[in-house]
Amino acid sequence: MVMLREEAVALVGRVYEAAAVPELWPDVLGAVARSIDAAGACLFTPGGAAARWISSPDMSSALDEFVAGGWLEHDGFNDRLLASGRNGFVGDLDLFAAEDLVVEPVYADWLYPRGFGWGAATVMRLPHDRTVFLNVERHLGRGPVEAPYMAHLNQLHPHLARAAMISSHLAWERAHAAGSALQIIGTPAALLRPHGRMESANALFQALVPHPVRGFDPDIVLADPRAQEKLVASLARIEAGSPFGQSIPIPPHEGGNAFVLHVLPVRGVARDVFSACVAMLVATPVVAGPVLPAAVLVALFDLTPAEARVAHRIAGGATVEATAAALGVSRETVRTQLKATLSKLGVTRQAELVGLLSALPTALGREAPP
Incomplete structure (x- = not known):
C-alpha cells in the first residue's frame, strides 16, 4: 500500500533533517525503501577507487560486497540511466527489455543470485561536478516497482535532490x-x-x-x-x-x-x-x-x-x-x-x-x- 499523506509528509521532514544532519541519511534511506516495500536503498557516486557510498543499514553489507567486487563501475542500469538524461526515478523496465535483463551481467551474475533484481533509481547532479545516484532495491520475488509507488518516489524526488544539494553545500x-x-x-x-x-x-x-x-x-x-x-x-x-x-x-x-x-x-x-x-x-x-x-x-x-x-x-x-x-x-x-x-x-x-x-x-x- 502506498504511504498515506501524513506518512509521506513526515518522510519529507526526515529528508530535510538529513540534509542538515548527515548522520541521519542511512535511516532516511531505509525509510524511503520501506515506503515502496523495498529491501534497502543507497546513495553513491562512482569513480573507481574514489567511489563513495551511503546505504540504509540493512543494505550496507551487500553494498560493500557490490563495490568490492567492482560491480559499481560495470552496472549497465546506471550507465543507461546516466546516458538517458531522464529526470526523476526510473525502473528496470524503463531502460531494459525484459528479455535483456536476464543476460545483463549485473542482474544475472550479482543481483539475481542474491535475491534482488527489481528497483528504481535516479541521478542527481550536485555542485563541484558531483554526480550522485540514488538506488532503491527490491527482492526479486516482490516484482517490479508499481506505478503508484513510482509516483510516490517521484513526489519525493525534488525533496531528495534539494536535501542532497544542501548536504553537499554544508560539507x-x-x-x-x-x-x-x-x-x-x-x-x-x-x-x-x-x-x-x-x-x-x-x-x-x-x-x-x-x-x-x-x-x-x-x-x-x-x-x-x-x-x-x-x-x-x-x-x-x-x-x-x-x-x-x-x-x-x-x-x-x-x-x-x-x-x-x-x-x-x-x-x-x-x-x-x-x-x-x-x-x-x-x-x-x-x-x-x-x-x-x-x-x-x-x-x-x-x-x-x-x-x-x-x-x-x-x-x-x-x-x-x-x-x-x-x-x-x-x-x-x-x-x-x-x-x-x-x-x-x-x-x-x-x-x-x-x-x-x-x-x-x-x-x-x-x-x-x-
Missing part, C-alpha cells in the same frame, strides 16, 4: 571553514578533490608559489619532484579509503625555508558522497614554534577537549606518564586519547603528531592553559 562549507581557520592563525592550507585537483586554498597557501608549490591549475604540483611523488601516492591511498595521512618533507630552495607538507584525510559522516574534498594540505615551515593552545586544537581538528589537552602536552615534549600525572588520569586513558587523536589528525606515529602540532605557527600570542 563544502565545513571543509572550507577549516581552511579559513588555519588562515586566521597564520597557516597555509588547501583543500583537494580526487586526483590532486585543487578545490580551494587560503591566501597563505597561494603565496607558496613557486616554492614549495610550483602551481595548481587545476592539479597541485610541488616544486620538488620527490615530494610530488609522495603526495600523489598519499592522495591515492586516501582516495582508496585509507584513514591515514602523511607528512612530506620539502627541502629548502635558494636559501629559503624547508617545509613539511601534512596531507590530512577529510573525514566525517557522509562526506564520501556529498563532499568534493578528500584531503587537506597544511604547509608548515621548519621553524621551531609554540604548540597551539588546546582550545584551538579542538576547533581545528575536531578533537574532544580531553584529546586536545593530551595532544598539546605530548606535542610539547611530555611523556605519556607525565601527561597522565599532570591531567590526573591513568596512562591507559592517555594512550586511548592519544590513539584517537592520531586517527583524527591522519598520522600514525607520535613523532608525526609532535611534528605537525609543534610546526603549526600561532598568531594567538599565548600559551595553553595548564
Whole structure:
C-alpha cells in the first residue's frame, strides 16, 4: 500500500533533517525503501577507487560486497540511466527489455543470485561536478516497482535532490571553514578533490608559489619532484579509503625555508558522497614554534577537549606518564586519547603528531592553559 499523506509528509521532514544532519541519511534511506516495500536503498557516486557510498543499514553489507567486487563501475542500469538524461526515478523496465535483463551481467551474475533484481533509481547532479545516484532495491520475488509507488518516489524526488544539494553545500562549507581557520592563525592550507585537483586554498597557501608549490591549475604540483611523488601516492591511498595521512618533507630552495607538507584525510559522516574534498594540505615551515593552545586544537581538528589537552602536552615534549600525572588520569586513558587523536589528525606515529602540532605557527600570542 502506498504511504498515506501524513506518512509521506513526515518522510519529507526526515529528508530535510538529513540534509542538515548527515548522520541521519542511512535511516532516511531505509525509510524511503520501506515506503515502496523495498529491501534497502543507497546513495553513491562512482569513480573507481574514489567511489563513495551511503546505504540504509540493512543494505550496507551487500553494498560493500557490490563495490568490492567492482560491480559499481560495470552496472549497465546506471550507465543507461546516466546516458538517458531522464529526470526523476526510473525502473528496470524503463531502460531494459525484459528479455535483456536476464543476460545483463549485473542482474544475472550479482543481483539475481542474491535475491534482488527489481528497483528504481535516479541521478542527481550536485555542485563541484558531483554526480550522485540514488538506488532503491527490491527482492526479486516482490516484482517490479508499481506505478503508484513510482509516483510516490517521484513526489519525493525534488525533496531528495534539494536535501542532497544542501548536504553537499554544508560539507563544502565545513571543509572550507577549516581552511579559513588555519588562515586566521597564520597557516597555509588547501583543500583537494580526487586526483590532486585543487578545490580551494587560503591566501597563505597561494603565496607558496613557486616554492614549495610550483602551481595548481587545476592539479597541485610541488616544486620538488620527490615530494610530488609522495603526495600523489598519499592522495591515492586516501582516495582508496585509507584513514591515514602523511607528512612530506620539502627541502629548502635558494636559501629559503624547508617545509613539511601534512596531507590530512577529510573525514566525517557522509562526506564520501556529498563532499568534493578528500584531503587537506597544511604547509608548515621548519621553524621551531609554540604548540597551539588546546582550545584551538579542538576547533581545528575536531578533537574532544580531553584529546586536545593530551595532544598539546605530548606535542610539547611530555611523556605519556607525565601527561597522565599532570591531567590526573591513568596512562591507559592517555594512550586511548592519544590513539584517537592520531586517527583524527591522519598520522600514525607520535613523532608525526609532535611534528605537525609543534610546526603549526600561532598568531594567538599565548600559551595553553595548564
